[in-house]
Amino acid sequence: MADENQNDVKEEVPEIATFDRTKKKKKKKVVISESTNNSVDKLAEKTENLAVSDGPETAFSGLKKKKKKTVESSILKEENGETREDLDERTGENEEGEGIVLGASYPWEGSDRDYHYEELLGRVFNILREKNPELAGDRRRTVMRPPQVLREGTKKTVFVNFMDLCKTMHRQPDHVMAFLLAELGTSGSLDGQQRLVVKGRFAPKNFEGILRRYVNEYVICIGCKSPDTILSKENRLFFLRCEKCGSGRSVAPIKAGFVARVGRRNAGS
Amino acid sequence: MSELETQVPSTFDPFADANAEDSGAGTKEYVHVRVQQRNGRKSLTTVQGLKKEYSYNKILKDLKKEFCCNGTVVQDPELGQVIQLQGDQRKNVSSFLVQAGIVKKENIKLHGF
Numbered sequence A: 001m002a003d004e005n006q007n008d009v010k011e012e013v014p015e016i017a018t019f020d021r022t023k024k025k026k027k028k029k030v031v032i033s034e035s036t037n038n039s040v041d042k043l044a045e046k047t048e049n050l051a052v053s054d055g056p057e058t059a060f061s062g063l064k065k066k067k068k069k070t071v072e073s074s075i076l077k078e079e080n081g082e083t084r085e086d087l088d089e090r091t092g093e094n095e096e097g098e099g100i101v102l103g104a105s106y107p108w109e110g111s112d113r114d115y116h117y118e119e120l121l122g123r124v125f126n127i128l129r130e131k132n133p134e135l136a137g138d139r140r141r142t143v144m145r146p147p148q149v150l151r152e153g154t155k156k157t158v159f160v161n162f163m164d165l166c167k168t169m170h171r172q173p174d175h176v177m178a179f180l181l182a183e184l185g186t187s188g189s190l191d192g193q194q195r196l197v198v199k200g201r202f203a204p205k206n207f208e209g210i211l212r213r214y215v216n217e218y219v220i221c222i223g224c225k226s227p228d229t230i231l232s233k234e235n236r237l238f239f240l241r242c243e244k245c246g247s248g249r250s251v252a253p254i255k256a257g258f259v260a261r262v263g264r265r266n267a268g269s
Numbered sequence B: 001m002s003e004l005e006t007q008v009p010s011t012f013d014p015f016a017d018a019n020a021e022d023s024g025a026g027t028k029e030y031v032h033v034r035v036q037q038r039n040g041r042k043s044l045t046t047v048q049g050l051k052k053e054y055s056y057n058k059i060l061k062d063l064k065k066e067f068c069c070n071g072t073v074v075q076d077p078e079l080g081q082v083i084q085l086q087g088d089q090r091k092n093v094s095s096f097l098v099q100a101g102i103v104k105k106e107n108i109k110l111h112g113f
């Protein structure tokens, strides 16, 4: 029985690999912090640029700022499209992909044609990346590992790396647990090894889906998509404050809502 | 340069309005659609938060007929009446409620896994 479960888990892992951003593979489609909302993203970009403009080469900054504003979103797109195609060729050097050109000759060298916009843009970013990686707009991606799930008996599910995930999200286990249990519509608790044991049978992707919603609702900053946020309780309301851009918003308290009585009747009261 | 750094973030808070508007989060009246596991592969769907003006029993009757499942209206001491249906009917229920014009789509909150 136990063996079977093991297999089960293993089998399901590849499916979830998208959830994991450490492996620099075919992800990027389903990443958690990926924005669907472009306009918000642009706003965020702007604020980022506010901070960017005080970089070292101040003489440049006016020029640079403008460029980046209009362009950053398109570069993101480009990146996405591109990486999907030629992933295989350069899985190893992924992050640096566009940076290879650096130091080497530029495509316009040796000819007196006009520079292409894209090329110049690439150049700026390469320089930025080299000198000030944190300003280059390569978002540090937060890595969420896929939930590992075991079955305990036939009726309980153990969420093994629950604590781990709480830590990566910087959230109190209690809060995450309350949300998980409310969404799963079940009860559960932490066991001796700090694993979350819940009643009922759930697949890893069940947890994943819920965690994803949790992250969207209680972790990610709406303004800049940064996961560097702090959740605090201020007079009965939960507030999410972003460490990156300083924006804040209130978030809904976790409510289990209606929970139907299941199981044997007349068992309890 | 360090001067700039300290000035920029503090002088302009682009999210000042957003904060004010957003503070009502969670007060919106949602209709919550949830699932719960029962024994085995059985589950059950609950619909909480429909407007009180509606006749729960009539809605229930239509739901039952539409999805060929049984169901009931439960009286909860705090949350009022709640519709309960057999099986995972979340998708069915939400599309039904929207189509029947009982709830707007953005006011439905689907819970569960």
Ligand SMILES: [Zn+2]
Residues within 6 Å of the ligand: A221, A222, A223, A224, A225, A226, A242, A243, A244, A245, A246, A247
């Ligand atoms: Zn932010």
